[in-house]
Amino acid sequence: MRSERQxxxxxTVAEVLVxxxxxxxxxxxxxxxFPREANDQLPAEDEAPVERLLKTMDDTGVDRSLLIQIGGxxxxxxxxxxxxxxxxxxxxxxxxxxxxxxxxxxxxxDRLAETSGVIGFRLFGLGGPEPLQPVDxxxxxxxxxWKRAAEMDYVIWLYPRSIDVHLVPFLLEAFPQVRxxxxxxxxxxxxxxxxxxxxxxxxxxxxxxxxxxxxxGMSRFExxxxxxxxxxxxxxxxxxxxxxxxxxxYLARLxxxxxxxxxxxxxxxxxxxxxxxxxxxxxxxxxxxxxxxTGEERGMISGGNAEGFLRFK
Amino acid sequence: xxxxxxxxxxxxxEEGYIILEDALEGDHxxxxxxxxxxxxxxxxPSWIEGVRSxxxxxxxxxxxxxxxxxxxxxxxxxxxxxxxxxxxFSQRDPxxxxxxxxxxxxxxxxxxxxxxxxxxxxxxxxxxxIYLEDVGPGEGGFAFIPGSHRxxxxxxxxxxxxxxxPGHREFTGRxxxxxxxxxxxxxxxxxxxxxxxxxxxxxxxxxxxxxxxDPERHRGIAERLTPERKxxxxxxx
Numbered sequence: 001m002r003s004e005r006q007x008x009x010x011x012t013v014a015e016v017l018v019x020x021x022x023x024x025x026x027x028x029x030x031x032x033x034f035p036r037e038a039n040d041q042l043p044a045e046d047e048a049p050v051e052r053l054l055k056t057m058d059d060t061g062v063d064r065s066l067l068i069q070i071g072g073x074x075x076x077x078x079x080x081x082x083x084x085x086x087x088x089x090x091x092x093x094x095x096x097x098x099x100x101x102x103x104x105x106x107x108x109x110d111r112l113a114e115t116s117g118v119i120g121f122r123l124f125g126l127g128g129p130e131p132l133q134p135v136d137x138x139x140x141x142x143x144x145x146w147k148r149a150a151e152m153d154y155v156i157w158l159y160p161r162s163i164d165v166h167l168v169p170f171l172l173e174a175f176p177q178v179r180x181x182x183x184x185x186x187x188x189x190x191x192x193x194x195x196x197x198x199x200x201x202x203x204x205x206x207x208x209x210x211x212x213x214x215x216x217g218m219s220r221f222e223x224x225x226x227x228x229x230x231x232x233x234x235x236x237x238x239x240x241x242x243x244x245x246x247x248x249x250y251l252a253r254l255x256x257x258x259x260x261x262x263x264x265x266x267x268x269x270x271x272x273x274x275x276x277x278x279x280x281x282x283x284x285x286x287x288x289x290x291x292x293x294t295g296e297e298r299g300m301i302s303g304g305n306a307e308g309f310l311r312f313k
Numbered sequence: 314x315x316x317x318x319x320x321x322x323x324x325x326x327e328e329g330y331i332i333l334e335d336a337l338e339g340d341h342x343x344x345x346x347x348x349x350x351x352x353x354x355x356x357x358p359s360w361i362e363g364v365r366s367x368x369x370x371x372x373x374x375x376x377x378x379x380x381x382x383x384x385x386x387x388x389x390x391x392x393x394x395x396x397x398x399x400x401x402f403s404q405r406d407p408x409x410x411x412x413x414x415x416x417x418x419x420x421x422x423x424x425x426x427x428x429x430x431x432x433x434x435x436x437x438x439x440x441x442x443i444y445l446e447d448v449g450p451g452e453g454g455f456a457f458i459p460g461s462h463r464x465x466x467x468x469x470x471x472x473x474x475x476x477x478x479p480g481h482r483e484f485t486g487r488x489x490x491x492x493x494x495x496x497x498x499x500x501x502x503x504x505x506x507x508x509x510x511x512x513x514x515x516x517x518x519x520x521x522x523x524x525x526x527d528p529e530r531h532r533g534i535a536e537r538l539t540p541e542r543k544x545x546x547x548x549x550x
Contacts, residue, residue, distance in 0.1 A: 130361055132418050132510060163364055166371035169421040190367020209368045217422025220473050234370035254473075 017299035019283070020306040021057065021065040023183065023229045023263025026050045026084055034080040036071030040196055048267035050084040054091065056266065060283045063303065064091050064312055066263070068122060068157065069250065073097035077136060078112060085117035093310055094118045095157045100125065106148045111153065119310060120155025120179070121145065128167040137170050149178045156308065159183035162190040165211045170284060172221040179309060180223055184230030186215045192286050200268035201233045207247050219254035225309055226251050228286065228301060229263030232275060239277030239286040248289050258296035261306045262286050325402060329462030329495040332484065336394050336443055336491035346445050346488070348383045349512060351400040352376045353416055372424030373502075376414040386412060389516060391545060392448045395441060398493055399518050402439045406521040411530070413515040417453050417481050427471050427478055430496035433464040436520040438496030444490045445512040452506025455492050455513075456483045462498035469499050476503070526550065 005139050028034040030044040038044035039278055057065060072100065078096055085094045095111040098105050098121050112118045127141020158180055160168060165188045169251050188211060193204040197290075209215075218224055228248065235241035250261060264282035269275050286302045306313060321331050331370050337345060356376050380386045390396075417424060426549040431438045448454040458481045460466045468473045472478050483503050484492050486528030494500060496517075505511050519525050531538070531546040 006435040061440060132361075132374065132416070133363055134508060135419065161365075163371075166364075166418065166420060176402040188367070190365060192366040192368075205367055210364075210368060211372070212374050213424050213426070214422065216426055217420075217424075220422065255452065305325075 008242065017296075018063045018303045018307050018312070019061055020261075020303035020310075020312060021062050021264050021266065021282075022181065022261040022306040022310065023068055023227055023270070024053060024176050024266040025063045025068055026053050026080065026266075027069040027071050028029060028080045029105065029136060034083065035191060036077050038113065041199060041201075042071055046199075050088065050092075053266055054088070056270070056279050057091075060280050062283060064093075064307075065266075066253050066310060067092050067094045068097060071095045073099040073102075075108065075111060078118075081118075082112075082116050088117070089117055092117060095155065096121050100127070100141070105142075105145050109145065109148050110131075110152070113152070115295075120149070120157055120181075122157040122159065122183075124159055124161060125168045126160055126164045126171070128170075130163065131166050135167070135170055137167075137174055140167065140171070142171075146178060148161065150175045153177075153179075155179045155181060157181050157183065160188050162188045162209075162211060164188070165214050169214070169218060172224060176223055178223060179225075180221075181225050181227055181309075182218070183227050183263075184265075185228065185234065185244070185251065186218075186226050187230070187234055198274040200273045201230075203233045207232060207234065208245060208250065214276075215251070216254060219259075222259075225259050225261050225262050225305065226255050226257075229265050229290070232265070232269055237279040239275075240285060245289060252290065252293075257290075257293060257300050258305060260301045261309065262302050321398065322401075325398075325493075325495070328459040330435075330457050330459065331398065331493045332486070333395055333441075333491040333493060334486065335489050336392075337489040340490045343384075344385055345514070346512075347387070348385055349376070349414055349445055351459040352379060353381050353414070353512070355509060365421075370424070371418070372420070374418070375418040378533060379414040380412055380531070382508040384537065386414065386514075387534060387537065387542075389443075389514060391542065395420045395430065395491060395493060399439055399441075402493075402495075403518055403520045407439075408519050408521040408525060408547050409531075410519055410525060412517070415513055415515055417502060417505055417511045418515075419453070419507055419509065421504060421506070423453075423475055423502050423504050425502050427458075427469070427475065427481075427499050427501045429447075429461070429499050430517075431519075433497055435497075436522045436525070439493060439518045440519075441491050441493045441516045441518075443491040443514040444486050444488055444515070447486070448490075448511060449485050451504070451506045452485070453507070453511040454484050454486070454503050455500065456481050456496075456503050457492070457494050457498055457500045458482070460498075462495035464497075467532060469518070475501055509543065521547075 027045045096118045189203045231241040237243050269282050271278050364371045442455045526547045537549045
C-alpha cells in the first residue's frame with residue numbers, strides 16, 4: 001500500500017497525463033461528399049459530427065481520441081473518417097474497416113493508411129473454421145490482413161463474435177508483433193443476444209462471459225490490450241454499471257493497469273441515446289471503477305497507455 | 314489388471330495422485346472410445362450452436378447427460394479397476410458427483426487455469442481423469458502439483474503462463490491410463506498443441522455429505538441403478 005503522501009504525488013502525476021478516448025465513432029448524414037451505409041443503427045439522416053465530439057471532449061478534458069470507422073467498409077465509406085483525420089490531425093487517429101469480400105485486402109489497407117491517420121483496422125469475423133475443425137491460420141480469410149498488419153505495423157482493433165474467439169489465440173501467437181486492441185471488455189457477443197435498443201447496441205449476455213477462460217489465456221500475449229468500453233451494452237444497471245465491476249476487476253488482474261485502455265463508444269453514450277450519465281459519466285468511469293488504484297494507474301488507463309500503444313505522439 | 318503402486322496409500326497421502334496404467338484396456342477401452350465418439354459426434358452440432366450463440370465456450374466440449382445415453386458410461390462410476398481406491402480415499406463412504414466426457418480442441422491456450430476443486434476444509438474430493446487416446450508431451454495432458462493437496466505446502470498463485478507453475482508435473486500416458494488425484498490439489502489441463510482434439514473421461518467423487526447430496530442430479534438414470542449405485546449416485550441416502 002502506498003502512503004497518503006505517495007498517493008497525492010501519484011494524483012499529481014495523473015493530472016498531467018494525457019486523456020485519450022480510445023474508442024469513438026463519428027459520422028455524417030448520407031451525402032454525396034460523405035457516402036455511407038444507412039441502416040437501423042445509422043439512419044441516413046442521423047449524424048454524430050466531429051465538431052460535436054470535439055466540443056464534448058473539450059468540455060470534459062479529453063485531449064485526443066481514436067476514431068473507429070462506422071457506416072461501411074469500402075474506401076468510399078471512409079470519406080468522413082478521412083476528412084476528420086486530415087482536418088484535425090492533432091486530435092485524432094483512426095481505425096478503418098475492410099470488406100469481407102474485398103479481392104485485395106492488403107491494397108485496401110495500404111490505400112487507407114498511406115495518406116491519413118488510419119493506423120489500423122477493425123475486425124469482427126476472422127474467417128476461420130468452426131471449433132473442433134482442423135486449424136491452419138494460413139487458410140483464414142483474414143490471414144493476409146494479420147500478415148500485412150505485422151509487416152506495416154498496423155493495429156488490429158478486434159471485436160470477434162463468440163464463434164470466432166477460439167481462433168484468436170492462434171493469430172496472437174503467430175503475430176506477436178501486431179498490436180491488438182480487444183474491444184468492449186473482451187466480451188464477444190453471440191448471435192442470439194445482439195439487438196438494437198434506443199439506436200445503440202444492447203447485448204444480453206451472462207457475465208462473466210462463456211469464453212472467460214479464453215480471456216484469461218489471451219492475457220499471456222503481451223501485444224494485447226483490453227478496452228474498458230462498451231459497458232452500457234452489457235450492463236443491466238445504470239452508470240457506473242455495478243454488475244460489471246467484478247469483470248472489470250478481473251480484467252485488471254489479468255492485464256494490469258498498463259494494458260487496459262479506456263474508450264467511451266461516443267456517440268452511443270450521450271444523452272441523445274438515452275444515456276443519463278452521458279459522456280461525462282464515461283470520462284469519470286475509470287476513476288469510479290478503479291477507485292482503489294493510484295492516480296497514476298488510473299491515468300494510464302484513461303490515456304497514458306493509449307498514447308504509447310497507439311502512438312499518439 | 315491394474316498396475317497399482319505398492320505403496321499407493323503413501324503416494325496418495327504424500328503426492329496427492331496415483332497413476333493407473335491400463336485402467337481401461339482392450340475391448341473395454343474400445344467400447345468406451347466408440348461410445349464416446351458416437352455420442353460426441355451426435356452432440357457436436359448443438360454445442361457449435363451454443364458457441365455461436367454465446368452460451369458455450371469453444372474451449373472444451375462435454376457430451377451432455379452422457380450417462381443417460383450409455384450404460385457403459387454408468388459402469389465407469391464403480392469400475393472394479395479403480396473403485397476400491399475411490400472407496401478407500403472417500404473414507405469408505407463415496408458419493409459419485411458427476412462424469413464429464415470431455416473433448417479438448419487444440420489451441421495455443423488452455424481451456425482452464427490452475428485451480429483446486431475444493432477448499433482444504435471441504436469434504437475429501439477424489440477425482441479421476443482417464444485418457445481415451447495416447448497423450449504425449451505438449452498434447453494437452455492433465456497436470457498436477459504433487460503435494461499441493463496438503464495445506465501446508467501452499468499458498469499457490471496462478472501464473473499468467475500455465476507452464477511456469479513451479480513444481481508441477483504433466484502426465485503423459487497411453488489410451489486407458491487414468492490419473493486419480495485429490496481435488497484439494499492444484500491442477501489444470503495443459504495446452505494441446507497437436508492437430509487433433511484430446512478426449513478423456515473425468516469422474517468426480519466426494520466423501521458422502523448432505524451438502525452435495527442431490528437426489529435430482531442423476532434422476533434421469535435412477536431406474537437403471539442398483540440399490541448400491543443409488544446410494545453411490547446420491548439418488549437415495
